[in-house]
Amino acid sequence: MATHGDDLTPGPTSGPTPEEAxxxxxxxxSDEEAVRYPPISxxxxxxxxxxxxxxxxxxxxxxxxxxxxxxxxxxxxVLLGSRYWFNRDGVSWATAxxxxxxxxxxxxxxxxxxxxxxxxxxxxxxxxxxGAALAAGVVWRTGQVYRRDFGDGA
Amino acid sequence: xxxxxxxxxxxxHAPQRLRICAMLSGARQVEFSVxxxxxxxxxSALSKHLTHLAEAGYxxxxxxVRNARxxxxxxxxxEGSRAYADHVRALQAIIMSQEA
Numbered sequence: 001m002a003t004h005g006d007d008l009t010p011g012p013t014s015g016p017t018p019e020e021a022x023x024x025x026x027x028x029x030s031d032e033e034a035v036r037y038p039p040i041s042x043x044x045x046x047x048x049x050x051x052x053x054x055x056x057x058x059x060x061x062x063x064x065x066x067x068x069x070x071x072x073x074x075x076x077x078v079l080l081g082s083r084y085w086f087n088r089d090g091v092s093w094a095t096a097x098x099x100x101x102x103x104x105x106x107x108x109x110x111x112x113x114x115x116x117x118x119x120x121x122x123x124x125x126x127x128x129x130x131g132a133a134l135a136a137g138v139v140w141r142t143g144q145v146y147r148r149d150f151g152d153g154a
Numbered sequence: 155x156x157x158x159x160x161x162x163x164x165x166x167h168a169p170q171r172l173r174i175c176a177m178l179s180g181a182r183q184v185e186f187s188v189x190x191x192x193x194x195x196x197x198s199a200l201s202k203h204l205t206h207l208a209e210a211g212y213x214x215x216x217x218x219v220r221n222a223r224x225x226x227x228x229x230x231x232x233e234g235s236r237a238y239a240d241h242v243r244a245l246q247a248i249i250m251s252q253e254a
Contacts, residue, residue, distance in 0.1 A: 015162060018252035021245040024169075028176040028242065034192050035180030092227065093182035 036094050039151030044084050045143025051077045052108070053136030056115065059128040104142050111135050162244055163237045165210040170195065171203050175238040178213065178230040186226040204228065212237055
């Protein structure tokens with residue numbers, strides 16, 4: 001990208017060509033992503049996948065215990081996400097684009113709903129164990145793709 | 155050949171200022187040093203760009219002390235967010251005009 005460094009003069013009054021505009025938009029998207037999506041270590045996704053898997057497994061516990069465990073696991077997930085992603089050093093409340101998150105959230109939601117339906121209609125509570133493995137796999141796979149696209153914060 | 159420019163904002167049209175706005179659009183606040191490191195420009199150059207953006211009412215600067223260190227936090231104002239979004243739309247319009 002052609003940068004002006006210390007140049008404080010306005011840009012040229014004639015606009016960029018379509019090719020220049022396309023290139024510029026690409027660079028701007030990259031600058032936005034540097035803030036929205038930081039490099040994140042593999043351990044972060046390993047822990048998050050374990051937490052998400054555990055969120056499914058706690059459905060096998062008695063109701064009261066399941067509620068307490070769900071709350072505790074939710075807090076762990078939120079705190080980790082906040083510390084290493086959204087409120088990391090030098091950035092306050094990074095804003096991930098909802099459109100980028102929808103496929104991931106939708107898959108987890110469908111898994112949870114699927115497990116709920118099977119459990120409620122067939123009493124096959126073991127389905128939560130299958131759901132836990134699948135959900136953890138989804139988080140881990142998403143982490144692999146994320147680290148490939150945005151870097152590994154090792 | 156000169157071409158018509160759809161609503162380009164002179165204040166953020168300069169590449170570095172545009173890139174600063176792009177980074178600030180990705181979070182509620184970003185620290186000065188994060189932007190400086192990413193753009194790889196000098197402190198004085200970044201300060202000048204920020205002064206320009208702040209005078210236009212596009213960027214807010216807040217100083218905060220954390221871990222005994224003074225940090226300068228930056229954020230886009232609503233006007234700055236609008237100006238940046240309009241500028242991106244203008245760039246997209248240029249691309250679409252070619253495809254039309």
